[in-house]
Amino acid sequence: MSSYRITGETGEWEIVVGMEVHAQVVSQSKLFSGAATEYGGEPNTQVSLVDAGFPGMLPVLNKECVAQAIRTGLGLRAQVNKYSRFDRKNYFYADLPTGYQISQFEHPIIGEGKVEIELSEGEKRIIGVTRLHLEQDAGKSIHDQDPTRSFIDLNRAGVALMEIVSEPDIRSPEEAGAYLRKLRQILRYLGTCDGNMEEGSMRADVNVSVRPVGEEGYRTRCEIKNLNSVRYVMQAIEVEAERQITIWEEGGTVDQETRLFDHVKGETRTMRSKDDAHDYRYFPDPDLLPLELEQSWIDELKAALPELPEDKRARLEKDYGVSQYESGVLTAEQSVADFYEEVARGADARLATNWMLGDFFAALNRTGRSIEDSPVSAQGLRELLGLISDSTINGKIAKEVLEDMVETGDSASAIVDRKGLRQVTDSSAIEATVQGILDANADKVAEYKSGKDKLFGFFVGQTMKAMKGKANPAMVNDVLKKLLSA
Amino acid sequence: MSLDAKKVARIARLARIGLSDDEVQTYQKDMEGIIGWVEQLNEVDITDVPPMVGTGLATARLRDDIVTDGERRDDVLSNAPEREGLFFTVPKVVE
Amino acid sequence: MVFDYTLASARDALRKREISAVELVNTHLEAIERLDGRLNSFITRTPDQAREAAKAADDLLAKGEGGALCGIPLGIKDLFATEGVRTTAASHILENFVPPYESTVTANLKRDGAISLGKLNLDEFAMGSTNLTSAFGGVENPWKRQGSDARLVPGGSSGGSAAAVAAGLVLGATGTDTGGSIRQPASFCGIAGVKPTYGRCSRFGTIAFASSLDQAGPMAKNLRDCAIMLESMAGFDAKDSTSVDKAVPNYEAALDRGVKGMRVGIPKEYRTDNLPEEIAALWDQGIAWLKDAGAEIVDVSLPHTKYGLPTYYIAALAEASSNLARYDGVRYGKRVTGPSLDALYEATRAAGFGDEVKRRILLGTHVLSSGYYDAYYLRAQKVRTLLQRDFLQAYEKVDMLLTPTAPSGAFAWDEKPTDPVQVYLNDVFTVPASLAGVPAVSVPAGLDSTGVPLGLQLIGRFFDEETLFAAGHVLEKSASFSHRPTLHAGVSA
Ligand SMILES: [Mg+2]
C-alpha cells in the first residue's frame, strides 16, 4: 500500500481520488453520423446535419465504435454488458447542438474491470474500473477571438468518446499519474484510442476528497474537469488536496462543486456557477433502440485482440530473458516492443536489449526522433548486431557505425566496407603490431613484469590505437599475454 | 403535488424559456391541474413491470464505419442567424 | 368534373390521358387560391414548383412512364422537411427555416411522381388537437353545422392536411400522428386517415414532437387513396434507427379482401360513461356493418385504457421537452439576442414558442427533473408497458379492434375549453394505439345531429395495416359516406 500523506496543522491526511477519463474512440466516422472524425479540418466542415442538430435529423449508431468499446472492455478485463442503452443528458450549451448529449447512463456497455498500476519502487496496485460507456463529444467554443462573442465550431460534435470511470481507489498523485499512463498504454495497444493528450484525445476529470488518516468513509469531493496531461492531473490533485485540508482544518466544509485547474497559477478555482444547470434529466433516447450484443461477436473481438502490455512483458521476460525493469521500458509503447522483437528475434537477445536501451535510444534522443520515424530500421539494427556477433566488428566500432547509420541512413555492412572497419583477426598482423608496441615501450614492459599489472590495459589501448580500433579485442588480449609472459 | 411559482420559475430556467411573473402564475395554474390529473397513474400497480423502451419491434441497428457525410459547411451554416466566417457566434461565454 | 376525382380515379384518368397533370394541378391551385384565404390550410404554397413538376409529369405520362403517384397533387404537412422550401412546424421559431434536405417520406412521394402544392398548416410542433395553436393562425374546418356559420376546428394536429383534403384542395396529404393527430382531424373533417405501425414510415427529416410515438401517415378522401399513398411513403430507412426492415405490401390489393371470418374486438373500456349517444349509436352501426359482412364480433377488455391519456402526456411531453431543446437560436431559426448566452436562449425561446408548446416543454422538463423522474416518467413508461400488453392480449383473441375515433365531432373555435386537460380528452380513443405502436385507421362513417362528420377507428396488429384497409373498406362501403362539406372546391361560392 502506498502511503502518501499530507501533513496538516491537525495531523496526517490521505487523499481519495477517482477519475473519469474521456478517451476519443479511434474510428473513421462519428458515433451517430457519417461525418469524418479527422482532426484539424476547417471550422464546421466535418459536420453532418445530424451533428448540427437540424430538425428531423436522427442518430444511427456506428458499429466500429461499439466494437472499440468492447475491445477496450476486454482489455480492461471488464464485464461486457450484452444489454446496454443510450440516454440523453439534457443541458444547454453553445457547442451542444441538440441540447442534449447522447450518453449511456443507466446501462453502460462495459461494467466493472481493473487496471494494474506499477509505482516507482516496483510496487503494484489494482485500481478498480467502475464502468465504461460510449457518448458523444461536444463541439468547440472559442472565446478568445472576439471581445463580445464566442465562436462555435462543430467539427468535434458527435465524435465518439469512451468515458472510463474508476473507483475512488487512487491514493496519491503518483498513483493517479500511473493509472492514467497505464490506461493510455492499454488503449494504445488495443488501438481503440490514440492517447494523444495534446490534441485532446484523452482528458481526465478528477474527483478529489481528503480525510484524516484512519477515518472511514468519504468526505465531500470536488471534480476538477478537463485535465489534458498527466502532469496537470498530478499537480491538480496535489493543490486541490491541500486546499481542502486547509478548509477542513480551519473548521469549514468543502462544497461539492466542479472546479478548473489553472496550471499557470497552480491552483484550482470554481467553474462559473451554473446554478440550475445540474439537472440533466437523463432518460432513454427514443431515437435509439436498446443495444443487444451477440456473444459470438464478443468472442470474435476477443479472439482478435492484440497482446496486452502485461502479457507482452511476461513474454519478453520469458523469451528474451530481459529483466522486469527492462520489460517495462520495452513495452511502454507497443511500437517500441515491436521494434525490439524485430531486432531481438534474429540477434543475440542480450546484445539486442543492451543496444536498444543504450546506444539506440540515445541515438533517438539525440536526433529528437521517435521509434515510428527512427532513422535506423529494426532490420538495420539487427544487421549491426549481427556484425558484432560474428566478429566482423567489435562493440566500439559498432558505436561508430551506428552513428554513421543515423547520419547517412547507410546499412551497417556498407559503412563497415566503406570505412574499412572490418575487424583484424589475422594473428600474425596482431602479433607484429603488439611486438612493435612492446619494443617501443621497453620501460613499461619492465614495470609490468615487476608487478604493475594495470599496465596491461595500456598495452591493449596502444595496440587498438595502432590498429585503428579494428583489432579483435580477444585476440589482442591473448597475444599480449603470450608475448608479455615470454 | 404542489407546484409553486418558485418551482415553475426554476423549471422555466432549466428549459431556458424566459417567463414574466404573470406568465409564471398562469403556467403554474395549468401545470398544477395537469400534474394533478396525471397523478391518477398512482392507482396502477406497476410492481415488476418493466418500463417500455422502444416498441419491442427491433433492437439497435449498427451502421458501418465509413465517412458518408460532412463536407457540407454551406448547408450547415445556411440558416445561421449570426456567424463570423465559418463559425456560428453567440454572446461571449465566460467559464 | 375535376373535384370529383379521388386520388385513385385521378391516377387512372392521368394514365388514360383523360386529363393532364398540368390541368389537374392548375385546377387545384385555383381552388386553393379561391378557398384557402378563408380555410388557412396552407402555410406555404409552392405553385411555381408544382406547375413545373406537372409539366414534367405529363412528359412522363405521355411516354407511358411515371411512378405510382405521377402527376397527383398533394399537400405536405409543414412538419416534413422539404429541401429548399420553408419548413416551419407552424412555429415562429422556424418561420424562416429553409432546410437543405428532404424528409424520407416526402422524398419517397416525390420519387413516385407526386406533386406538392405546398406546406400545410398544423398545430405548432404538432402539439394540439384543434389546429388553433399554429403560429400562422388557426385552420377553419370546411364543414359547417346545419344552419350555422360558426367556424369549426378541423382537429389537430394535422388540421391543415384534413381541411385541405376535405375541401378538395389536394387529392391527399401527409399527416403525422403522435397521439391521434391523423385520425382525429380525419374524423373531424370527414376523410380517411391512417396511422401506420410505429417504424413503418421513416421519421428522418420529420420534425420531432415525441420520437417514440411520431408516425407519418396518409390522409385522403378514402382508404384506397390512403393505401396508394402509404405504399409510397412507407419502407425501411437506414437513416432512422427505429425504422423496421420489413417489405411494404401492396396495400391497395388488400382493400377488397373483406372481413369474412375475421374477429373484431369491441373494447368495453371505450364505452365511457360520457360517450355521446350518437357516437355510441354510430359505433353500434359499425359493429353491425362488419357483422353483416361476415365478421365475428368479440367483446374484449383493454383494462388500462383510462390511463392512456395521462401516460401519453407524460411520455410525449418528456420527449418533446428534450426534442425541442435544439431550437435555441444558435444554428438556425429565430434568434432574439441578449447580453449572455442564457439570456439569448431564454429570449429566443420565449418569443419563438407559442403558449401550448411552452406549457408542454415546461411539463416535460418537470416530469424528467431530479426527484420526479421515477414518480412520473418511469411510472408512465411502466404503465405504457401495461397498455401495450392490453393490446397484445386482445390480439390473441381478435384480429382488430373497432372503436369511435373521437369522443365528439368538430366543435367551434370559441368552444375550445380553456382547461388544457379538457382539450387533451379529444385524444382519448386514439392515444392507446399510439402508445402501443400498433396501426390504426379512421374512416368517415356518418354525421352527427348537427351535420358534421364522425369517424370510426380500427386498430390492428403490428404491421397488419392490410387488415385495417380491408375492414375499413367494408365500413366505407357500408356507410357510403358521400357528404361534402360546405366549403368545397367543387361548390361554386
Ligand atoms: Mg465527468
Ligand SMILES: [Zn+2]
Ligand atoms: Zn462524459
